[in-house]
Amino acid sequence: MVNSTCAFPRLLHIDASPRGDRSHSRRLTREFVEAWKKTHSTATVTYRDIGRNPIPHVTEDWIAAAFTPSEKLLHQMQSALHLSDELVDEFLAADIYVMGVPMYNWSVTSGFKAYIDNIVRINRTWAYIPDENPEFPYKPLVHGKKMFVIASRGDGGFAPGERNHQRDFQTPLIKEAFGMLGVTDITFITVENDEYGGQKLADSIASARTQIAELISV
Numbered sequence: 001m002v003n004s005t006c007a008f009p010r011l012l013h014i015d016a017s018p019r020g021d022r023s024h025s026r027r028l029t030r031e032f033v034e035a036w037k038k039t040h041s042t043a044t045v046t047y048r049d050i051g052r053n054p055i056p057h058v059t060e061d062w063i064a065a066a067f068t069p070s071e072k073l074l075h076q077m078q079s080a081l082h083l084s085d086e087l088v089d090e091f092l093a094a095d096i097y098v099m100g101v102p103m104y105n106w107s108v109t110s111g112f113k114a115y116i117d118n119i120v121r122i123n124r125t126w127a128y129i130p131d132e133n134p135e136f137p138y139k140p141l142v143h144g145k146k147m148f149v150i151a152s153r154g155d156g157g158f159a160p161g162e163r164n165h166q167r168d169f170q171t172p173l174i175k176e177a178f179g180m181l182g183v184t185d186i187t188f189i190t191v192e193n194d195e196y197g198g199q200k201l202a203d204s205i206a207s208a209r210t211q212i213a214e215l216i217s218v
């Protein structure tokens with residue numbers, strides 16, 4: 001269910017497909033957000049198109065700056081984190097995330113991975129606390145968020161027990177990376193069979209639309 005308990009809920013809408021009108025994930029995130037806005041008149045929506053405007057990959061300067069304590073950061077180091085800071089601020093400011101993420105080579109697009117690398121930031125979205133839990137010393141710093149992922153794929157059969165299930169590195173990566181930050185309430189809406197087209201694709205789109213309508217109406 002999508003209803004937020006906040007009086008002024010803030011939704012962050014991200015599209016990761018490099019495609020425009022032909023993108024299924026892009027079309028369905030738009031439909032999701034338009035439907036959600038109708039039931040949340042006080043809501044604000046922030047949009048970021050990382051498919052058409054890619055986020056740069058992290059660099060050596062970025063890594064050096066991100067792992068330097070803030071009080072020791074030199075001015076030129078701060079500039080390496082400028083966009084990452086903006087992305088983290090935007091991520092933390094939202095209550096709900098709607099993200100369109102295509103499957104590329106069994107995982108997410110490299111652009112979406114670059115987005116993840118930029119928002120998984122020590123002391124901003126997670127903390128390193130080895131004393132608390134030496135087995136898994138990463139403490140989440142993000143709480144109370146809901147995430148909806150429209151995951152598009154060319155093939156089908158990725159559900160548990162189906163022929164491609166063991167090739168799905170898209171949903172486990174998203175669950176693990178955002179889960180490490182504390183975003184564990186994640187609903188996946190899948191659109192499959194783009195490479196087959198025809199009725200198989202139409203059925204999958206219809207099923208995704210039904211799932212979106214049910215999520216919005218609850």
Ligand SMILES: Cc1cc2nc3c(=O)[nH]c(=O)nc-3n(C[C@H](O)[C@H](O)[C@H](O)COP(=O)(O)O)c2cc1C
Binds near residue numbers: 023024106
């Ligand atoms: C570079 C590339 C790699 C892809 N790799 C896979 C893949 O590993 N498995 C799959 O099922 N579909 C794969 N696809 C198909 C896309 O997941 C599919 O076209 C999907 O609909 C893309 O999302 P979009 O419609 O939002 O653009 C790939 C497509 C491209 C362009």
